[in-house]
Amino acid sequence: MVEVFDEHVRPAADDSGTLSSDTLDSVRETLVSRREEMADRQRLERRLGNVRADLVESRERTAALTVEVTGHEVVAGGLRKSYKQARNRMQEAYADPEFERFHEWRKRIEYHRYHSRFLRSIWTGPMKAPRAELKELSDVIGYENDLAEFGLIMHDEDLFGIDHRKPLPEHTVDELLNMRSLAPDGRYTRPYWFETRRKSPRVCFGHTVLSEPLATDRTVGLDTGCVHGRQLTAYDYRELRFVAFSRTTTYEERSSGSIVTPRRRLLFQSL
Numbered sequence: 078m079v080e081v082f083d084e085h086v087r088p089a090a091d092d093s094g095t096l097s098s099d100t101l102d103s104v105r106e107t108l109v110s111r112r113e114e115m116a117d118r119q120r121l122e123r124r125l126g127n128v129r130a131d132l133v134e135s136r137e138r139t140a141a142l143t144v145e146v147t148g149h150e151v152v153a154g155g156l157r158k159s160y161k162q163a164r165n166r167m168q169e170a171y172a173d174p175e176f177e178r179f180h181e182w183r184k185r186i187e188y189h190r191y192h193s194r195f196l197r198s199i200w201t202g203p204m205k206a207p208r209a210e211l212k213e214l215s216d217v218i219g220y221e222n223d224l225a226e227f228g229l230i231m232h233d234e235d236l237f238g239i240d241h242r243k244p245l246p247e248h249t250v251d252e253l254l255n256m257r258s259l260a261p262d263g264r265y266t267r268p269y270w271f272e273t274r275r276k277s278p279r280v281c282f283g284h285t286v287l288s289e290p291l292a293t294d295r296t297v298g299l300d301t302g303c304v305h306g307r308q309l310t311a312y313d314y315r316e317l318r319f320v321a322f323s324r325t326t327t328y329e330e331r332s333s334g335s336i337v338t339p340r341r342r343l344l345f346q347s348l
Contacts, residue, residue, distance in 0.1 A: 079108050081223040103254045152196055159189040176222070183218045186211055241274060257284045271296040271339055281312065286331065288338040290319040298339070305331040 087101055166182035190211035197204045240252065240259060259268045270282040274295040283300040290310045291298035303309035306327030311320045 078223075079105065079112055082108055085220070085224060100250055100254060107254075156189075156192055156196070159185070159192045163189045179218060180222055183215060183222055186215045186218065190215060241276065258282075269337065269339075271298055286336050288336050290321065291339050292317075292319070302331060302336060304328045307336075 082105055087105070090101055163182070163185040166178070166185045170178040170182045190208060193204050193208045193211065197208065240248065240256065242259070255263075257263050258265050259270060259273065260266045265285050269285055270280055271291055271293055274280055274293075276295065279295055279297060281297040281299060283298075285298065286300050286302040286305065286307075287298050288301075290301060290312070292312075297312050299310050299312055301308040301310045301321065303324050304327075306324055308321045308323055310322075312318075313320060
């Protein structure tokens with residue numbers, strides 16, 4: 078998605094002048110953080126290394142394969158099958174034009190293209206033109222597919238700020254990127270996230286200084302006033318638990334009356 082943003086979204090936004098440079102920078106920083114977090118969580122480098130090792134082994138084993146028959150029938154069945162699968166996915170995509178269906182069509186085009194590429198050395202003429210057309214078709218669908226996926230990510234509540242009290246189209250760009258609370262003008266007063274959030278996914282919120290970490294079925298409150306000489310709190314989403322460290326230095330004074338103590342009856346699930 079970072080590449081889609083750099084190659085397509087940012088140039089279009091720059092040309093139209095609809096978004097400021099600071100706003101675009103903020104969006105890119107969020108996407109980069111998302112990519113790094115996903116790569117770390119999925120142990121991407123190790124998994125890619127394993128895939129590469131499997132592919133190298135497969136290449137070595139393929140070189141030793143023998144074919145007992147000759148002629149077109151050797152390749153006709155597999156080539157026909159991958160072509161039919163791509164056509165079926167195309168028909169499904171046009172019948173019900175949802176993102177997932179076009180994504181599946183693109184995948185089947187890629188399978189058929191790789192199948193054709195595999196045959197290029199033994200059937201050069203017939204395979205050359207289809208491979209070029211498949212590459213062009215895959216690029217066109219891929220471009221549209223990437224932009225559609227980018228749009229879905231931009232509506233991801235876990236990445237960008239959202240006020241669940243109003244529909245997404247009514248949000249401004251500034252709200253999506255910078256919203257810190259549900260109160261007008263970003264003040265850290267009522268209404269609070271943990272008092273109003275009643276749907277999935279969970280919202281992890283800060284900026285509202287709490288007397289202790291808070292977890293409900295729909296919210297996780299992390300701000301326990303580290304800058305005010307209280308605790309620094311993190312949330313381990315894998316283990317569903319809080320990790321807190323005490324501070325001894327106060328960088329900014331804060332009265333005890335301005336520290337929020339959630340009412341226990343609001344807690345659906347206390348961790």
